[in-house]
Amino acid sequence: MTSHPATTTRRYSRLTFGVYHAKDPVKYNGVSTPVERRTDLGIQGLVPAAFVPLELDVQRCMEQLRSKATPLEKYIYLQSIQDVSERLYYAILVAHTAEVMPIVYTPTVGAACENFSKTYRGTLRGMYFSLKDAGNIRKIFDNWPSQHVTTIVVTDGERILGLGDLGVNGMGIPIGKLALYTACAGIHPAHVLPVQLDVGTNNEKNIQDPYYLGLKQPRERGPAYDALVTEFFEAAMDKFGEDVLIQFEDFGNLNAFRLLDAWKDKACTFNDDIQGTASVAVGGLLASEKLTGKKLSEHTFLFSGAGEAGTGIAELMAYAISIELSIPVEDARKKIYLVDSKGLVTKSRLESLQHHKLNFAHDVADCKSLKCAIDALRPSAIIGVSAMPGTFDKEVCEKMAQYNEHPIIAALSNPTSKAECTAEQAYTWTNGKAIFSSGSPFAPVTLADGRRFVSGQGNNAYIFPGIGLGRLAACSTRITNHDMYLAAKVLSEQVTQQELDVGCLYPPLSKIREVSAHIAVAIAKNAHETGVATEAMPENLMEHVKSLMYDPFEDPYVEQ
Structure with a gap:
């Protein structure tokens, strides 16, 4: 080259x-x-x-x-x-x-x-x-x-x-x-x-x-x-x-x-709205296993929204399930359903569907609304990527709590004004049963009985900076779907019991540079293993990654 x-x-x-x-x-x-x-x-x-x-x-x-x-x-x-x-x-x-x-x-x-x-x-x-x-x-x-x-x-x-x-x-x-x-x-x-x-x-x-x-x-x-x-x-x-x-x-x-x-x-490219959002969402879902006792493959997922973010998350989720069960991605997709502006994405709608929705058009009865789909499918997790505020209303949240001991409710649309529901609404309407995450930050919530929840923000900043650093560390020429899965997996591993105890699926932002370094190591290692790295593998990859990180508090006048 x-x-x-x-x-x-x-x-x-x-x-x-x-x-x-x-x-x-x-x-x-x-x-x-x-x-x-x-x-x-x-x-x-x-x-x-x-x-x-x-x-x-x-x-x-x-x-x-x-x-x-x-x-x-x-x-x-x-x-x-x-x-x-x-x-x-x-x-x-x-x-x-x-x-x-x-x-x-x-x-x-x-x-x-x-x-x-x-x-x-x-x-x-x-x-x-x-x-x-x-x-x-x-x-x-x-x-x-x-x-x-x-x-x-x-x-x-x-x-x-x-x-x-x-x-x-x-x-x-x-x-x-x-x-x-x-x-x-x-x-x-x-x-x-x-x-x-x-x-x-x-x-x-x-x-x-x-x-x-x-x-x-x-x-x-x-x-x-x-x-x-x-x-x-x-x-x-x-x-x-x-x-x-x-x-x-x-x-x-x-x-x-x-x-x-x-x-x-x-x-060397990726789309953050499709892949970065997917990675941070899947990272949170992987971390939720410690709260729900369910692996990804044991959930039924229902998306409200079927655009870039929705189908991006769904595809990476299917990829993660396929790895978990050692099955084809096509089979893994059967656990994932989408609702768009016209209702549940089904095979009866194939002729009118946009190409990115086709993989999730399942052979199930039509539903014209999210609430109908919840009743029909009884999902254990709902993912909001519709940019339609209020979509997860009191009835939706109560249905999720009725059908699940610990329903996952992810209101991922940005900015805050577009969120499907707030953290306070999700916790209040499910009587504290919800495992909630969002795309924009929400303040901690304390219920009437004194229980306190600190919801996690599924911010893409947990993912894309570390991927960029890993690419830099290996001078890699490609970013792959597997890189996004690895980043999600590493992110989930950075969530401690302290965060989980208050219902948070993500590590604190104060540790985000440490999280990025761990993700970078995984990305760089994968680049070397798959042959897209153009730099020799260092003896200590973590040490190499950290040596590349700009620190504004270090003396800028010292020659390195």
């Missing part, structure tokens, strides 16, 4: 490259720069005289953050810090992960995307390729200041969370996801690149908005769309190497599955 500069970037685990410049947010440390270093770094006189240790600077910023009135104001404040000093920004994220993750990502990032054009500050953060750039993408890539990119997140803005087509305003998602790659797995901030493919928008509100920053034209659906995606992939791999990770993010159903199928064997 052709050697590229990107293949050596894993060695840049500290700020040891390039010329220091006060206007470079990756290298700039402001008042946290030792006074004796300011002269040779060229910033003497550009910052106040005091030296403020990074830990104290973080505390100062947290006080300001907590004084902001709304989550969106907090988001904008944090982004203003990232614009100036990435080290300070990531020190905040690492030291206060649980508190700031809901601001940096879900649920606040939804509001940030909706207001992206209005709050845009002109910051150099990511690249935008529109239909007008066709034929020039490889040349335009040279405008990006870093020549060492290992990790790209790309969106076309069509299906942003549960908010729909936001067009170029969806750029907040790749920016947020890559912030989590760094905060949760230590991918160096100088080596990440958010990308927006601007192919127009079908959101009339955007088109009429004078501040909207994208192409004001209907969304491209024809050959020009595919040509732009192809040109982007080929240009990215030519520029940064064949092992550059390219993560699909928030593409619409029309394109998400077919683009993943088209590129999964040609590039």
Whole structure:
């Protein structure tokens, strides 16, 4: 394989490259720069005289953050810090992960995307390729200041969370996801690149908005769309190497599955909405075995929603069951049912079903509603991925509690406003019998009898950063479905009895960098075993993985 500069970037685990410049947010440390270093770094006189240790600077910023009135104001404040000093920004994220993750990502990032054009500050953060750039993408890539990119997140803005087509305003998602790659797995901030493919928008509100920053034209659906995606992939791999990770993010159903199928064997890529969501959901379900006493294969699963997330979870769940029982995936799918907007997905509907639903069209009686399907199938677990708030109402939850001693209720739709039910509703309506998880965070719940529950958030941040780190550790050229299963399995193993005792299926966010390291080891090991690694296997894989993790609290001036 052709050697590229990107293949050596894993060695840049500290700020040891390039010329220091006060206007470079990756290298700039402001008042946290030792006074004796300011002269040779060229910033003497550009910052106040005091030296403020990074830990104290973080505390100062947290006080300001907590004084902001709304989550969106907090988001904008944090982004203003990232614009100036990435080290300070990531020190905040690492030291206060649980508190700031809901601001940096879900649920606040939804509001940030909706207001992206209005709050845009002109910051150099990511690249935008529109239909007008066709034929020039490889040349335009040279405008990006870093020549060492290992990790790209790309969106076309069509299906942003549960908010729909936001067009170029969806750029907040790749920016947020890559912030989590760094905060949760230590991918160096100088080596990440958010990308927006601007192919127009079908959101009339955007088109009429004078501040909207994208192409004001209907969304491209024809050959020009595919040509732009192809040109982007080929240009990215030519520029940064064949092992550059390219993560699909928030593409619409029309394109998400077919683009993943088209590129999964040609590039190091995966779709986080299909595969990452699946992995974190399956990880929680694997952990639930310790509470229900049931293995995956002993459950009957019913999904409310049959889009990218729903069928992605269902397919990985079937894969996990097939491994558990040593049976074909086709047989494992018989334990999994889907409900879409027209009712239960059945064989009688084959002619009208979208391709991604066909594998779960079972030979059962038709049901026109979720409640009918619950009565007919008596599932032990319901998975909400419909983006329809209130779908899991009091009657649904009571039915689940009636048919099961410990019903699994997973309200996974994002942001919080789209959740199928709240944690309080699930616990109250089932009298504390539910094992609940969600896509967005919910506060702990205490029932009238004093029982306290801390529900787990099935956040994709438990999965994709560790996968990216594992890919980096092995310089692997592919991400496979088995990688997603391994990540789910490792995640479930990180849940302790302390979490399980309060009904939580996920480890605390304070341990997320440790979780990412364990996932990375599994991913890197699998890459070596399957022949997609392009780097020699180190003697101590965990030690190697941890050596790659950027830590904002380490001295950036020490040569490594």
